[in-house]
Amino acid sequence: MSPQQKALVLPKKQGNFEIGSRSIPSPGAGQLLVKIQSAALNPVDYKIKDIGFFVTDYPAVLGTDIAGIVEELGEGVDNFRKGDRVLDNSFPWVRPECIGSTSVYRLAHGDFTNDFAAFQQYTLTDARCTAKIPSSESFDSAATVPLGLDTALVGLYGNHFGAGLTPPWTKSAGGHESKKPIVILGGSSSVGSYTIQLARLSGFYPIITTASPSNEELVRKYGATHFFDRNLSGEELKAAISKITDSPIGIVYDAISLPETQSIGWELLANDGTLVLTLPASVKEDEGKGRKVIQTFAGPHAPQNEELCSSSWAVVEKWLSEGTIQPNKYEVLPNGLEGIIGGLERMKLGQVSGTKLVAHPQETQ
Ligand SMILES: NC(=O)c1ccc[n+]([C@@H]2O[C@H](COP(=O)([O-])OP(=O)(O)OC[C@H]3O[C@@H](n4cnc5c(N)ncnc54)[C@H](OP(=O)(O)O)[C@@H]3O)[C@@H](O)[C@H]2O)c1
Incomplete structure (x- = not known):
């Protein structure tokens, strides 16, 4: 029998998680086998469990x-060594290897997704x-x-799933959006x-954000220049922003994208502005020319994101070591x-604020 590992398995659509056993996969060409020390949780994980979207084959690992730590190198990998400490957005459901395709991205099928x-x-x-x-x-x-990070950068710089701004890590860029406001x-x-941190790199000013008052210090640490309570209405926020800047708001990035935040974002947006969303749109685009809505999609292996994500992933180590991205x-x-x-249950109940939950798979009993 091939070497086994422990996994958190979702046995069927909308089922309950259980600890199971799976084979340890072998890396193919261009791939690494990584021993996971830390795995972070995301809202998509509880949404897949509850709604049953994205994943088509079960049992599934999310x-x-x-x-x-890199354990093994696939053929042709020459920029990593066994023992390297690494990070990755695997986005297992959209893989470059898959054959099945939709109009926007190739959706992965089968057990290899779990690998x-x-x-x-x-x-x-x-x-890559x-x-x-x-x-x-x-x-x-x-x-x-x-x-x-991928969601923020595809939303800002993606040509297909984003606002198409010039990425600050390209030679000609850096401060490209100088003195333009962003919300x-x-x-x-x-x-x-x-998104706040990338907006700072792009040179946006002011960088206006909303959160709970308990997180004001945190968002300022990321680089927000102006903070407002998330409970303000669209009208109140608009009035407060008009005291900070009289420049039109050309970009609103709604990281939350609930219907109520989308309508606030829409109200703040200038006539030819872009509202970037992380979830499907509930606001309707203006007819003809006017305000645009874009739903971002952070799978780095979606063909539309591959070029952008491989160029950004090449600078992630530098960003982290220099403290450019916290x-x-x-x-x-x-x-x-x-x-x-x-942890996923707490996230679903809205009990996690300004914090990422992480798990240590090697500590599984
Ligand atoms: N399209 C994609 O590819 C993609 C990729 C990643 C994530 N997403 C989606 O993007 C959304 C955000 O993901 P995430 O991982 O960033 O979430 P998260 O960190 O788990 O979000 C928790 C935070 O949301 C804030 N929040 C909740 N309601 C708010 C509101 N009405 N106004 C302002 N802040 C509010 C809370 O702020 P306070 O505690 O300060 O109140 C809390 O800190 C999720 O729906 C996720 O599914 C989409």
């Missing part, structure tokens, strides 16, 4: 954010979208970065926190993979 998931002890990663963890960061802090709804969320605050869950079950 989770996208990993930090761990790329985070909620287990070993995973495969694509070396894997970065080394600098010595200044722990596995836990590194695991808070991948999906949140980021939900600055204490993981996606919001990385990882999220985190809380470590008890009981290895089993702890993920309660």
